[in-house]
Amino acid sequence: MPKITAIRCIRTRANGTWTIVKVLTDQPGLYGIGSASDHYHTPSVIAMVEQSLTPLLIGRDASQIEDTWQSTLTSGYWRNDSILNTALAAIDVALWDIKGKEAGLPVYQLLGGACRSAVPCYAHAVGNTLDELVEDIRRYHEEGWPVIRCQLGPYGGGGFVDIAKARRPANAWPQERIFDDEAYLENIPRMFAYLREKLGFEVKLTHDVHEHLHPHNAVTLAKLLEPYRLFFLEDALPPEQIAYFRLMRQQCTTPQAMGELFINPHEWLPLIQERLIDYVRCRVSKVGGITAAQKIAHLCEWYGVHTAWQEGGDNDPVNLTAAMHVDLKSWNFGIQEENHFRPEELEVFPNCPKLERGYLYPNDLPGLGIDVDEAKAAALLDPEKAHRFFSMAEDRRADGTVVRP
Numbered sequence: 032m033p034k035i036t037a038i039r040c041i042r043t044r045a046n047g048t049w050t051i052v053k054v055l056t057d058q059p060g061l062y063g064i065g066s067a068s069d070h071y072h073t074p075s076v077i078a079m080v081e082q083s084l085t086p087l088l089i090g091r092d093a094s095q096i097e098d099t100w101q102s103t104l105t106s107g108y109w110r111n112d113s114i115l116n117t118a119l120a121a122i123d124v125a126l127w128d129i130k131g132k133e134a135g136l137p138v139y140q141l142l143g144g145a146c147r148s149a150v151p152c153y154a155h156a157v158g159n160t161l162d163e164l165v166e167d168i169r170r171y172h173e174e175g176w177p178v179i180r181c182q183l184g185p186y187g188g189g190g191f192v193d194i195a196k197a198r199r200p201a202n203a204w205p206q207e208r209i210f211d212d213e214a215y216l217e218n219i220p221r222m223f224a225y226l227r228e229k230l231g232f233e234v235k236l237t238h239d240v241h242e243h244l245h246p247h248n249a250v251t252l253a254k255l256l257e258p259y260r261l262f263f264l265e266d267a268l269p270p271e272q273i274a275y276f277r278l279m280r281q282q283c284t285t286p287q288a289m290g291e292l293f294i295n296p297h298e299w300l301p302l303i304q305e306r307l308i309d310y311v312r313c314r315v316s317k318v319g320g321i322t323a324a325q326k327i328a329h330l331c332e333w334y335g336v337h338t339a340w341q342e343g344g345d346n347d348p349v350n351l352t353a354a355m356h357v358d359l360k361s362w363n364f365g366i367q368e369e370n371h372f373r374p375e376e377l378e379v380f381p382n383c384p385k386l387e388r389g390y391l392y393p394n395d396l397p398g399l400g401i402d403v404d405e406a407k408a409a410a411l412l413d414p415e416k417a418h419r420f421f422s423m424a425e426d427r428r429a430d431g432t433v434v435r436p
């Protein structure tokens with residue numbers, strides 16, 4: 032059995048926010064890769080991999096994935112935090128990659144084999160006006176995308192009010208824009224009324240609230256959107272307020288998708304067991320990798336909940352590939368969030384699965400089927416950008432209160 036001999040972190044993307052972990056073994060040429068990307072805490076995840084997990088794992092049997100997962104989870108006594116989960120996920124996915132290469136099989140074959148020929152994905156349509164949005168949805172629909180997410184501008188779009196007209200305090204803090212729940216409750220149902228009038232009900236549409244609303248208003252929004260028959264409403268509530276999903280269920284049939292900020296089983300367990308959501312949307316690398324995602328998917332199957340693993344702008348191709356392998360083998364898979372990469376980014380990742388006309392296609396290579404070219408990864412880094420610190424944009428209400436994303 033192969034033994035782990037070294038673990039390396041490879042930073043890439045121009046801004047340095049992608050971290051690919053490479054696990055090397057004592058067998059010539061046998062290694063695996065996983066994603067440890069965290070857009071906001073890159074140095075912390077790298078320190079966790081290099082300073083805490085590498086000394087723990089050197090010399091271990093690379094084939095014992097479950098044992099490594101369990102012992103790494105509890106290696107620092109406290110567990111289920113965002114940084115540890117991400118580092119653990121990278122190791123876990125790399126070990127699945129190694130096991131597939133040893134077996135000469137793609138990872139989805141090891142997980143149980145495919146139950147679909149390709150993975151349907153949802154596109155991200157956006158417009159600053161309703162007509163721009165309609166045009167963008169039509170473009171994706173004509174390309175063949177099976178499901179399309181609809182947003183009015185950036186995170187919270189539809190809820191921003193004119194700063195000159197807002198009722199602000201006399202000593203207002205400087206801020207560029209103001210988020211207002213009532214504006215959102217007015218504009219988003221109006222947006223869907225317009226979309227259904229222009230596009231009909233054939234197009235499958237979703238919307239992402241990005242957790243911006245007060246919980247009672249999230250319940251109201253779900254109810255107001257019921258007539259427009261969404262494919263799902265995404266992240267209507269922040270993780271702290273998931274108990275409100277019970278009230279939402281009592282009020283309406285709008286399908287609920289939740290979980291992109293989840294890191295702890297206590298967050299997803301009640302929602303699955305009480306059938307309060309319809310799609311679980313964790314990020315594979317934030318819950319602990321393929322091993323953890325597979326367990327979540329299996330649990331969901333018995334409760335009629337589907338999977339819709341999170342992707343989006345800051346994820347790297349290795350995380351998307353890990354999600355794709357779980358998607359292919361999960362009977363209760365629902366939909367996969369898309370991710371678009373620049374051509375120069377894709378060059379860093381030989382054999383990245385192809386995303387064409389709304390479907391993600393696996394290749395037949397053993398393991399994950401994707402690799403990282405370390406020289407190109409290093410060349411893609413922009414030294415100036417890669418030293419910047421990134422933090423989540425702060426949306427605030429009229430009185431200056433921060434809106435939790």
Ligand SMILES: [Mg+2]
Nearest residue numbers: 239265266291
């Ligand atoms: Mg989202």
